[in-house]
Amino acid sequence: MSLIACARAIATGAQTATAVTERALSRIVAAEPHLNAMVHVDSDGALAQAARVDAAMAAGGPLGPLAGVPLTIKDLIAVAGLPLTAGSKMLAGYVPARDASVIVRLRDAGAVILGKTSLDEFAMGSTNETAVTGPARNPWDLGRVPGGSSGGSAVAVAAGYGYGSLGTDTGGSVRLPAALCGLVGLKPTYGRVSRSGVVAYASSFDQVGPMATTVRDAARLLAVIAGPCGEDATSRLEAVADYEAACDLPARGLRVGVVRSWLEGLTTETHDAVLSTQRRLEAAGAVTVEVTLPHAHLAVPAYYLIAMSEASANLARYDGVRFGHRAALEPDDDLDTLYARSRAEGFGAEVKRRIIMGTWALSSGYYEAYYDRACRVRRLIHGDLEAALRQCDVILGPTAPSTAWPLGSHTHDPVAAYQMDIYTTVANLAGLPAMSVPVGLSAGGLPLAIQLMAGAFDEATLLRCAASVERDAPALPSAPIALARALSGGV
Amino acid sequence: MSDSNAITAEIVAKAARLSRIALSEDERLVMAEQLERVRAWAALLQDVPVADVAPMLHPHEGAMRLRADEDTGQTLTVSEVLANAPAQAEDHFLVPRVVG
Amino acid sequence: MQWETVIGLEVHAQLRTQTKLFGAASASYGGAPNSHVDAVSLGLPGALPVLNREAVRMAALAGLATHCDVQLRSVFARKNYFYPDLPKGYQISQFDEPICLGGFLDIESDGTPLRVGITRIHMEEDAGKSSHHAQGSWVDLNRAGVPLIEIVSEPDLRTPEQAVAYLRELRAILVYIGVNDGNLEEGSFRCDANVSVRRKGQSALGTRCEIKNLNSFRGIRDAIHYETARQIRRIEAGEAIVQQTRLWDVDQGRTAAMRSKEEAHDYRYFPDPDLPPLLIDADDLKTWAASLPELPAAKRARFQTTLGLDVAVAQHLCEDPTTADRFERALDEDQSPSRARSLASFLSGRIAGALNKSTRSWLDLDAALSDLAEVHDQWRAGKLSNKMLGDLLAAAFEAEDLFAKALAQARAAVGLLEQDTGELDAAIDRILAANPGQVAAYQGGKPKLLGFFVGQVMQALGGKANAQEVNRKLQERLGDPA
Structure with a gap:
């Protein structure tokens, strides 16, 4: 059942919110031992909210667009009263008093929050393997990564823990796990969705985005969370379009840009997935336009230098003074020892690498050659996309170079791990909306996906094209086979 | 850019001190090796002519949102402020004595 | 070096x-x-x-x-x-x-x-x-x-x-x-x-x-x-x-x-x-620029040129805008340099002194600035003697009422000099008659003795006389010193 169908079932009285929520909770109980996607489950809170929706329904009151729909939330986003760990030992035991702005909007829409999902520590990773709670498992193959950093959210939605999830996307962290787990994942235009209450990784890239099983589900979630917010100075006033209506528009007449250089370096199946999507869009009346992104090969290093630099400052607040982990001190230990040991103990290896590299890139003698230069290259990439999007309405390409890879593949080679973001980071550098859409399974039974990108604040066109891709692509099985097998006692 | 920028264990030590992250000598060596690999890879950017390109610091041009100078009820109670504090003394955060 | x-x-x-x-x-x-x-x-x-x-x-x-x-x-x-x-x-x-x-x-x-x-x-x-x-x-x-x-x-x-x-x-x-x-x-x-x-x-x-x-x-x-x-x-x-x-x-x-x-x-x-x-x-930015008040330098210059205040007085009054504003509110319409100078020293001398000795603050005085200016004008015109002014201010500052009310009561109690010419003339007669030596000395070329006669007459009248009037009458009676 899709999120939209679930909302309709509750709104028409065909199902109660309580029954839907109980089903989602029991699914979590059954599958979590295999998947490790949740860091906190709030059964009581979820059931209480479901009961409120059922009461409102019984009273004939107006229901919000997500009334009674169970969702999960990446544990980088503050939910009042629930632990907020950011996947790190640093924030073990930290409980925020206030909801993030996106959570306020979800609650206003009537959503049921099941709990918090696992992520790479402070969203720094593309595989979910840097999570302090250990990696979540890909439900399509339990030996493979779900992608990251919003890996837990992807696994939760794919495994039927509710009908959607909010992830965050700094360099592909919504789109990559969505692609690897057979879901729709959308990174909105920078400034479309409030970042208030979302633990910052790289502030000029971070955006909250929906993950769901269908394009229309993602459209509804986006419509709920999008819009201006007074608590985020980068939030923007552009009007929020009717995203669900956009899903009904045909692809006829859309100009679809294809970047030839992006078809190199892909596995054959991923390559073919992009090409067949292009053919199906043409069959639906879209026009293919060849576009070039001359600086796209610089995107990943530029992205990492900027993200690490911003992160080095963003994570300075975790110092063991006001909240978070504090190292046990000897009586004679001084303040710097408190800082250095608390941070050494609280942060994992990848987080430390990125903070130290970011500190270096901003430091005297290196700033011009690294941080500043990366920011200039960022403008070149932005210019490439602006030029391309004058020739076309959306850009079609891969989300990831391949389908899900085995756990532990890149543990010791950061550069190889960073290269997994090669197709996703351009959208973050340019601040543009992008989404990953599933297009069937590989021969090995793993989800295949394509990525679409559109102009700033043109999520409607993005969704319109994605809906067409979804209509014409081979459907995925209703549940991941590997998980079904695991749940029935097999391996 | 030449290898004169190479990340060594000493450079890692300096950045780790600025970052207030304690590293053992072994950790420094491993990290220097890993970060140097990242740096060498990022050196790709050094060949791009960017002298005439302004750094892009925000995805969109235009002004930021401002707020009115009003108390909007965001002030936390003292107990909320200190709720997650690892150590406190008489409504203050407590840290090892700093020589002022 | x-x-x-x-x-x-x-x-x-x-x-x-x-x-x-x-x-x-x-x-x-x-x-x-x-x-x-x-x-x-x-x-x-x-x-x-x-x-x-x-x-x-x-x-x-x-x-x-x-x-x-x-x-x-x-x-x-x-x-x-x-x-x-x-x-x-x-x-x-x-x-x-x-x-x-x-x-x-x-x-x-x-x-x-x-x-x-x-x-x-x-x-x-x-x-x-x-x-x-x-x-x-x-x-x-x-x-x-x-x-x-x-x-x-x-x-x-x-x-x-x-x-x-x-x-x-x-x-x-x-x-x-x-x-x-x-x-x-x-x-x-x-x-x-x-x-x-x-x-x-x-x-x-x-x-x-x-x-x-x-x-x-x-x-x-x-x-x-x-x-x-x-x-x-x-x-x-x-x-x-x-x-x-x-x-x-x-x-x-x-x-x-x-x-x-x-x-x-x-x-x-x-x-x-x-x-x-x-x-x-x-x-x-234009709106903000237009909203700028008169700045201290301009105010000081104006106080010196149009009000004729000394540099030091202007500087003192303009150090903070409330002091300058108080002065200007007290000054009100009659901005003649002689009055402005007198009022400035009245406020920063007598009134500031009285404030120092009392528990009141300038804020208490704000509602009574025009009354204080009137007291100043009466004193300057000789309708209040120095002693009367001293009594009046002491009473107003010591009272527990709001200052404006206390001042009004003190003014009513002290009253103004009603010049009784007969009483003044009689007092002058008495004093001149009692001090023939000084009268001779004055007329012989010691004009400074005028102060002595003024003091004697004022004392005889219990301080309740217009000092300027006493001065004038004495000079009239004694004639020019040789």
Whole structure:
């Protein structure tokens, strides 16, 4: 059942919110031992909210667009009263008093929050393997990564823990796990969705985005969370379009840009997935336009230098003074020892690498050659996309170079791990909306996906094209086979 | 850019001190090796002519949102402020004595 | 050997906003520890800065009042360092694109005018406060995030007296335009001084030291004096000046180097990605410029030229806008120089003196300014004698009622001189008859004796006589001295 169908079932009285929520909770109980996607489950809170929706329904009151729909939330986003760990030992035991702005909007829409999902520590990773709670498992193959950093959210939605999830996307962290787990994942235009209450990784890239099983589900979630917010100075006033209506528009007449250089370096199946999507869009009346992104090969290093630099400052607040982990001190230990040991103990290896590299890139003698230069290259990439999007309405390409890879593949080679973001980071550098859409399974039974990108604040066109891709692509099985097998006692 | 920028264990030590992250000598060596690999890879950017390109610091041009100078009820109670504090003394955060 | 001191000043002034620069907690001074803290000033995960519009207006106003170019585009950066009173691990501050550039301030020191360049004014957030105790340091974040402007002068000052004159003028301007309360003790107006010395005639600057912890005008003057002497002593002894930060120790009357850090700071400034550029609307700027009140220099000039006040009096009245405003409200319509001078000394002499001895404040007097002016006018016209005025003011200031009411009652009780010519003439007759020797002496060429006769007559009338009238009549009766 899709999120939209679930909302309709509750709104028409065909199902109660309580029954839907109980089903989602029991699914979590059954599958979590295999998947490790949740860091906190709030059964009581979820059931209480479901009961409120059922009461409102019984009273004939107006229901919000997500009334009674169970969702999960990446544990980088503050939910009042629930632990907020950011996947790190640093924030073990930290409980925020206030909801993030996106959570306020979800609650206003009537959503049921099941709990918090696992992520790479402070969203720094593309595989979910840097999570302090250990990696979540890909439900399509339990030996493979779900992608990251919003890996837990992807696994939760794919495994039927509710009908959607909010992830965050700094360099592909919504789109990559969505692609690897057979879901729709959308990174909105920078400034479309409030970042208030979302633990910052790289502030000029971070955006909250929906993950769901269908394009229309993602459209509804986006419509709920999008819009201006007074608590985020980068939030923007552009009007929020009717995203669900956009899903009904045909692809006829859309100009679809294809970047030839992006078809190199892909596995054959991923390559073919992009090409067949292009053919199906043409069959639906879209026009293919060849576009070039001359600086796209610089995107990943530029992205990492900027993200690490911003992160080095963003994570300075975790110092063991006001909240978070504090190292046990000897009586004679001084303040710097408190800082250095608390941070050494609280942060994992990848987080430390990125903070130290970011500190270096901003430091005297290196700033011009690294941080500043990366920011200039960022403008070149932005210019490439602006030029391309004058020739076309959306850009079609891969989300990831391949389908899900085995756990532990890149543990010791950061550069190889960073290269997994090669197709996703351009959208973050340019601040543009992008989404990953599933297009069937590989021969090995793993989800295949394509990525679409559109102009700033043109999520409607993005969704319109994605809906067409979804209509014409081979459907995925209703549940991941590997998980079904695991749940029935097999391996 | 030449290898004169190479990340060594000493450079890692300096950045780790600025970052207030304690590293053992072994950790420094491993990290220097890993970060140097990242740096060498990022050196790709050094060949791009960017002298005439302004750094892009925000995805969109235009002004930021401002707020009115009003108390909007965001002030936390003292107990909320200190709720997650690892150590406190008489409504203050407590840290090892700093020589002022 | 002739030495010259070169001084540049960095002033941190707290803007008088209700709330903090980036968060909505109160920006007011004091309060119980950690009671003026919001998620932003606590640096909670996910808390984002949103700039206070009023702080922008105030910073721009400060620039307009000091002849700066207010920048329509400015940028906030992060200054990265770890300290317990710095919650985010960075301070948000304008760095290479500040809100104001290139202004100046005209001052006068020892009667010599001097134009002091203002390099820049930028906005930044204050840090919290650490206090040091036996078991550790305590951190209070009430001040963290309070809006400041930093006003950086060119190294145009040459003497401690010039430095103080500059600071007094700058402080007066900021208070006049309503952006700062001018309070040095509470730290809402703080100053760091960059001091170096060089041989007279030399154009290159010497190595400078930055002096901190200056929290009174006197301290600033003394510290610069001390530091100048210290640097000259060192150079003359063949030692080099080390560029460093030094703290002024008020009790010991000396500066001392701060404990140096193991390594130089590397603040890693970079533009804050949470805050897009600050763009100021040119029309807003015009509106703000038009809203500037009369500034202290203009007011002083007007008080001197049109009201005929002495330099020192004008300076005193104009040091803060409320004093000047009180004077002008009391002055009201009759602005003749003689009345203005008299009223100014009446207010700053008699009234300020009476205030000092009482428990009242100027605020209590505000409702009765025109009444006080009337009392002044009656006294000046001779309708109140000095003694009557003294009695009247003593009664009004001592009473427990509201001042306006107390003053009205005191005026009614004391009354005005009703000149009874017969009584006065009779008294003069008596006194002249009783002192024939003095009368002869006066008429023989000792005009100063007039004062003696006036005193005798006044005493005979119990102080209730119009001194001018007594004077006039006595001169009439005694005739011109030979």
